[in-house]
Every structure is written in C-alpha cells, then in structure tokens.
Amino acid sequence: MKWRELTYKTRLKVLPFLFVLGFLLIYWLALDKTIVLSGELSVLENKVELLSDAPLQIEILKKRLEHLENSIGNYNEDISQERIFSELSDYCKENGLSILEFPDSHEFNSNGQVVNTFQVEIEGSFHSLLKLVHRLEQEIFLGKMAGVKFQLKSHRRSREEYLSVKIFLQTIN
Missing domain, CATH: 1.10.287 (Helix Hairpins)
Known part of the structure; x- marks a missing residue:
C-alpha cells in the first residue's frame, strides 16, 4: 500500500x-x-x-567537634577523686561553702570502658552553689556533669534550714 x-x-x-x-x-x-x-x-x-563553601563548613564542624569533646570529656588526663576533692575544697574555702558528703566513686564497666561517677554534697548559699556548678561545667573540667540536685534541708538538732546541692560528675577511662 x-x-x-x-x-x-x-x-x-x-x-x-x-x-x-x-x-x-x-x-x-x-x-x-x-x-x-x-x-x-x-x-x-x-x-x-x-x-x-566546604572549607568554611569544615572549620565549623571542627569547632563543634572540639566543643563536644570538651563537654563529654575526651581528655587523656586521668581525673582522680583526690583532684576533684582538692578543687572542690579550695573553692569551698574561698566562698564559704562546706562539703557535707564525698563518698567513694561508683564504677561501671560498659563495652570495655570504665565510667566513674563521683558524688559530692555541698552546703551554702544559692548564689555560691550556682557559681560552683557553673565553674565545674564551664571553667574547670573535672568530668561530665551528669546531674545537679538542689535541696532545702534542715539540721536535725537545731532545725535550721540550709540549702545543699548534690553534684554528680562522670569520667570515662
């Protein structure tokens, strides 16, 4: 067709x-x-x-990594209970605080890493205790701040009320 x-x-x-x-x-x-x-x-x-803009992004990420390493405790230096006690007692003497309790550290083994948890209870004014918490978090590095608990307590004999703070510091070895 x-x-x-x-x-x-x-x-x-x-x-x-x-x-x-x-x-x-x-x-x-x-x-x-x-x-x-x-x-x-x-x-x-x-x-x-x-x-x-990769070089700028790399610099930003490096700074962020450095900040994260500082906050979680990626340090090679060994933080001992004596060093923590020494730093805390010096600060307490300077600011009129008193250490109520500083028991032995609690060790926990996880995946081949040892996590030490230090607990300390300190008595004093709110402002001084808050400065101490800020100093432990931002200025001196004694470990990762795992927890902070403010409590209003009273003495058993005198029935006077006082403010205390329980601080939990963790180090990874």
Whole structure:
C-alpha cells in the first residue's frame, strides 16, 4: 500500500497516528536523554555549590567537634577523686561553702570502658552553689556533669534550714 494510492479521507485518518509515532520517535531518540542529562546537571550544580563553601563548613564542624569533646570529656588526663576533692575544697574555702558528703566513686564497666561517677554534697548559699556548678561545667573540667540536685534541708538538732546541692560528675577511662 502506497501513500499516493490512499484517498484524502484515509490519509487524514492515518496522519494523526503518524504524528504521534513521529513524536515518540523524536522523544526516544533525542529528548529523553536530554531531559535525563538536564536533571543530572542540576543535581551536580547543587553539589558544586555546596562544595564551594566546604572549607568554611569544615572549620565549623571542627569547632563543634572540639566543643563536644570538651563537654563529654575526651581528655587523656586521668581525673582522680583526690583532684576533684582538692578543687572542690579550695573553692569551698574561698566562698564559704562546706562539703557535707564525698563518698567513694561508683564504677561501671560498659563495652570495655570504665565510667566513674563521683558524688559530692555541698552546703551554702544559692548564689555560691550556682557559681560552683557553673565553674565545674564551664571553667574547670573535672568530668561530665551528669546531674545537679538542689535541696532545702534542715539540721536535725537545731532545725535550721540550709540549702545543699548534690553534684554528680562522670569520667570515662
């Protein structure tokens, strides 16, 4: 069957199918690959844009890592109970606080790492106790501050009320 032998009516019926077939052929041969490559290009351009400020991001991440290591206690120096007691007693003498309780540390072994928990109870004014907690967290590093508990207690004999703080410090060896 040749194209010239067809009537105009038949040609008009076949023509839309030929257009659709031609469009699909053009899409399959040229446009499909172009669209896929265009999508890949936009993804790669975004990656290049993100990598352009990589040195700044690396510096920010290094500072963040250093801060996290300081907060969780990634130090090589060994923090002993004597050092903690010495630091606390010096601070207490300077600020009029008194150490009520300083029991032995509690050791916990987890995945080959030893976690020591030191507990200390100190009596004094709220402002001085708060300064001590701030100093232990921010200025001197004696371990990770695991917990702080302020309590209002009373002496058994004199029935006077006083404020105490229980501080839990943890070190990982």
